[in-house]
Amino acid sequence: MSITGRHLVQKFEAFAPTYLAEQGDPIGLAVGTLDRPISKIMVTLDVRPEVVQEAIENQVDFIFAHHPPIFRPLKNLSSDTPQNKMFHDLIKHDITVYAAHTNLDITENGMNDWLAEAVGIENTEIMTETQRVCYKKLAVMVPPENAAEVREALTAAGAGQIGTNYVKCSYTLEGTGRFTPVKGADPTIGEVGEEEQLTEVKVEVVVPNRLIDTVIQALVNTHPYEEPAFDVYTIENLHDNYGLGRVGNLIEPMPFKEFAQKVKNVFNVSSLRYITADENKLVERVAICGGDGGKFYSDALKKQADVYITGDVYYHVGHDMLADGLSVIDPGHHIEEICKTKLEELFTDWKSEENWDVEILSSALNTDPYQFL
Ligand SMILES: [Zn+2]
Structure with missing residues (x-):
């Protein structure tokens, strides 16, 4: 097409x-x-x-x-x-x-993961966290015959995704709902002034915080009731972390100088700059950040990297890195x-x-x- x-x-x-x-x-x-x-x-x-x-x-x-x-x-x-x-x-x-640009750098399986893979590191984690996506749980009570339509609307609005590989996740529990419509109500089920009792299901989905208003709007638009009953609560256990740079372990540990040569070959650059107090030091843990990542070098140290690969390293920052005991390889910005x-x-x-x-x-x-x- x-x-x-x-x-x-x-x-x-x-x-x-x-x-x-x-x-x-x-x-x-x-x-x-x-x-x-x-x-x-x-x-x-x-x-x-x-x-x-x-x-x-x-x-x-x-x-x-x-x-x-x-x-x-x-x-x-x-x-x-x-x-x-x-x-x-x-x-x-x-x-x-x-x-x-930075959305490509930060996203999972984007620029920084491509660079990490190219230099041969595994079990990677984020070097510098830039964003944490937190979630809410939305629970809505709905007559069983309307549950599928409501679930569909919630997930279409972005609810119900857990991790990258599971979408349309929801949970349903059957129970008894009770309500009494009072004067002024226009109930879908029941009569004004009479207590109603009926079977309802509770549908639960997770929702990223930023989408909660959109998802609630989708719920209200689809739900058959005049006043849909729903709860929104904060969940503590689920969040997605995003950030710049990656840190991981070299699949094959090697001395610094040899690793620098490998980086030069991998990115096919005619030369590169490096900073180290010991060219023979064994490199096991590597941090890498595409572009100009000098400003994040303390995060590479915190994550116990032996070597930090990034571009555009500034002279005085180079001194600081050396003093802090971090070895650095600067193959330039163009590796991106x-x-x-x-x-x-x-x-x-x-x-x-x-x-x-x-x-x-x-x-x-x-x-x-x-x-x-
Ligand atoms: Zn760049």
């Missing part, structure tokens, strides 16, 4: 929800519209003038980028600067640009290029699952601004 940008984005945002993004991160639609049909998607790490040219040459109509192209506000829309001219070119050629292959794979899977009539490709350009002598 032919699709619009919205089809792709809806599927993507179920995988990497926008609420996971860091505050102020300009993710999402950057140029164009999601409502036009698309036939060719190009995945890229960066949207640079040369990437836009590549898209035009390949008749791409949708660019899916990791780094938002308008990260800082533009001062003008003059086409006399190459950086701005690229926006003119995008608009002239009707190319939509959408960016998934891994997202091109991974997103292309993901979109190709969705294409065959959903029978999308669309072509998917990755930018063939290297957008690393640095070269090394």
